[in-house]
Amino acid sequence: MTDTPAKDAKLVQYLNEAYSKEKELEVSLQAHIGMTTLADRKAYKKKLKDHLRETKAHSKALERRVKKLGGTPGVMESPREAVATSVGKVAAVAKAQVAAAKGPLHAVRGTSEQEVLLKNAKTEYFNEHEEIATYTAIETLAEAVGDKETAKLARAIKRDEERMAKYLEKLIPSLTKAVVKEEIPSSERRKPAARKRSSTSKRAKSSSSSSRSKSSRSTPKKSSSRTRKRS
Numbered sequence: 001m002t003d004t005p006a007k008d009a010k011l012v013q014y015l016n017e018a019y020s021k022e023k024e025l026e027v028s029l030q031a032h033i034g035m036t037t038l039a040d041r042k043a044y045k046k047k048l049k050d051h052l053r054e055t056k057a058h059s060k061a062l063e064r065r066v067k068k069l070g071g072t073p074g075v076m077e078s079p080r081e082a083v084a085t086s087v088g089k090v091a092a093v094a095k096a097q098v099a100a101a102k103g104p105l106h107a108v109r110g111t112s113e114q115e116v117l118l119k120n121a122k123t124e125y126f127n128e129h130e131e132i133a134t135y136t137a138i139e140t141l142a143e144a145v146g147d148k149e150t151a152k153l154a155r156a157i158k159r160d161e162e163r164m165a166k167y168l169e170k171l172i173p174s175l176t177k178a179v180v181k182e183e184i185p186s187s188e189r190r191k192p193a194a195r196k197r198s199s200t201s202k203r204a205k206s207s208s209s210s211s212r213s214k215s216s217r218s219t220p221k222k223s224s225s226r227t228r229k230r231s
Helices: 005-034 039-068 089-109 114-142 150-182 196-218 223-230
Strands: none
Touching: 005 039, 005 114, 005 150, 039 114, 039 150, 114 150
């Protein structure tokens, strides 16, 4: 048996789950960065590189916290018997290998370069929300057992994931429109709401000129009184 408190063992379990996911995403993001070669997607590529740096920083922070709580990074320990075995490490390595294997598959997952980027972004968006859920659980658990340091770490990482998720949420429609432009003939696309502003402006001008015309017709003539005085 171990002297590790149950609360610390459970925190280590959750932190290691997050750590394993971060290590998996390091590999996945590197693959996606390599696939983002289109000149009009430089901003997206930069964002992926920035998030890869964040992801690596998250892994290191989680590793430090697990060690501080008496656990072994990457080892999925039982909440009651924190027995450090190689099983967790093997699982983490296996996940990373799966992520690496997915890289080449992602490169052929679409019918055009724009669609590859769209599918990558959808995968990233899914992963971000999984991480948000993970760190929400860690934060809640840490607060419930009075571990302020772990709760603070979870909140900080969650903010990074939420920021990336929001970026992807805005990017996905843009990538989808690029797929439409690249793969769908213009004859099959819905025509844009053609020049609504110009037609609205024309109606406004027409209404204005009509009002002026009515105003001039309703103005009383003063010349008749002058004519009577002369006579």
